[in-house]
Amino acid sequence: MKVLLLVLSIFLASCTAEPIPDADPALSDDQIRDEIEIAARDSAKLADELAAMLAQLEAEEDEDDDTLSVVASELEKALEATEELSKASQNRKTKSKQGKGK
Secondary structure (H helix, E strand, O other), X not given: OHHHHHHHHHHHHHOOOOOOOOOOOOOOHHHHHHHHHHHHHHHHHHHXXXXXXXXXXXXXXXXXXXXXXXXXXXXXXXXXXXXXXXXXXXXXXHHHHHHHHO
């Protein structure tokens, strides 16, 4: 075991690691500027796509609101019709009871 640790220590001591460079020194200011311009165009394109998606979602939401308004209106009409039928039924029952009572 001691021999393995000694060999491993010697191996690791003999290895040299190269430092990671902070930036590629081969890139000129013009190249960096070009890369920034490309990134800016990509960002603008992405922003346009996101704006279009948001507009589509808002339009769908408006359509949903319109549909809900139509459904609510139809339900109100159905409720009114049901109430009228219920009143008519109540009137018939009352008249029929009055007719039997005479």
